[in-house]
Amino acid sequence: MAGGKQSTGQCMYCGQVISKGGMPKHLSACAQRHAILVKAQANPQTSETLHHLRVQADGLPMFWLDLEMRGSSTLKHLDSYLRAIWLECCGHLSQFSIGGWRGQEISMGRKIDAVFQTGLTLTHIYDFGTSSETLVKSLGTRQGKPTTSNPIVLMARNLIPEARCIECDQPARWLCNECLIEGQTSGTLCDIHVESHPHNNYGEPIEIVNSPRMGMCGYTGPATPPY
Numbered sequence: 726m727a728g729g730k731q732s733t734g735q736c737m738y739c740g741q742v743i744s745k746g747g748m749p750k751h752l753s754a755c756a757q758r759h760a761i762l763v764k765a766q767a768n769p770q771t772s773e774t775l776h777h778l779r780v781q782a783d784g785l786p787m788f789w790l791d792l793e794m795r796g797s798s799t800l801k802h803l804d805s806y807l808r809a810i811w812l813e814c815c816g817h818l819s820q821f822s823i824g825g826w827r828g829q830e831i832s833m834g835r836k837i838d839a840v841f842q843t844g845l846t847l848t849h850i851y852d853f854g855t856s857s858e859t860l861v862k863s864l865g866t867r868q869g870k871p872t873t874s875n876p877i878v879l880m881a882r883n884l885i886p887e888a889r890c891i892e893c894d895q896p897a898r899w900l901c902n903e904c905l906i907e908g909q910t911s912g913t914l915c916d917i918h919v920e921s922h923p924h925n926n927y928g929e930p931i932e933i934v935n936s937p938r939m940g941m942c943g944y945t946g947p948a949t950p951p952y
Contacts (some may be wrong), residue, residue: 734883741909748791748881749777749864758880765872766822773797775843777865777880780807783848783858791881796838796866798876804833806877807849807859809951811936814944822936825858826850859889875952876936882950885935890915905940912940 734918738745743751750832752758755852762807782788790810794803800821808819815869822828825848831840838853840847841863849859872878890913903924904912914922919930933939934948 732789732883732886734789734791734881736881737879742884743881745786745789745883748812749779752777752791752880755943762869765870767866768870770870772868772870774838775867775869776837777867778803778841779862779864781860781862782811783860785937787883787886788935788937789883790879791840791864793872793878794837795871795876795878796836798837799836800831800835800840801833803837803861804849804878806951808851810879810948811859812851812857812938813840813936814942816851817854817942819849819851821847821849821861823847851938852942857938857941859937873952877952879950883935885933888933889914890916890918898933900933900940901930902940935941 733742734745734748735742736748736751736755738755738761741751756950762907776794778792780792780793804819804821819833821833823831828848831847838894843863843865846860849861851857851859859935888911889895889908890897893915895915897915899914899916899919901912901914901922901924903926904910906927913933914930922930931945933947936944936946936948
């Protein structure tokens with residue numbers, strides 16, 4: 726499902742579709758987001774450092790998220806969010822580290838304020854068998870009041886990458902894991918060809934969702950934000 730052109734995503738505040746590279750600039754200028762920030766300042770809660778995190782699937786850069794995260798929250802909150810929106814299939818172990826697999830592991834209990842500096846990249850690994858690796862980079866911070874009671878706000882997310890049917894090259898909505906794993910093809914199928922597809926050794930074809938873990942282990946989604 727990878728493409729040559731730059732990935733695009735949708736701003737969760739105004740709905741505009743923006744390039745991956747242009748999204749941070751858009752978020753800083755988005756009028757709808759600015760209105761929400763102003764409204765939040767009237768809330769009685771305490772101001773704190775809010776971190777803008779760019780989350781990207783390692784090796785699959787078309788999958789990305791822009792998150793705003795409270796500095797007082799922990800890496801465990803981020804782990805839970807990534808599991809819910811992208812990764813969870815079978816309750817596998819996970820960890821954060823600096824430097825990838827062989828790098829320094831960072832405790833899930835560490836607060837975001839104590840971990841992230843602008844430019845720092847953490848690696849999140851989910852499942853140490855069929856692993857999914859996610860890169861988390863700090864793009865900056867702001868001082869102010871959180872806009873929700875949750876530890877994380879989804880500010881932007883990639884649009885689901887385009888997939889083409891392996892039979893007719895029309896837009897695809899289904900994935901055959903047997904084709905993907907044994908046939909060494911993308912395994913993607915349209916609504917018509919999924920009906921006559923003969924493979925079932927890995928179960929019926931599953932619906933494609935917006936997650937880099939599609940086709941791995943037992944993942945079937947839902948790939949929707951937990952909040």
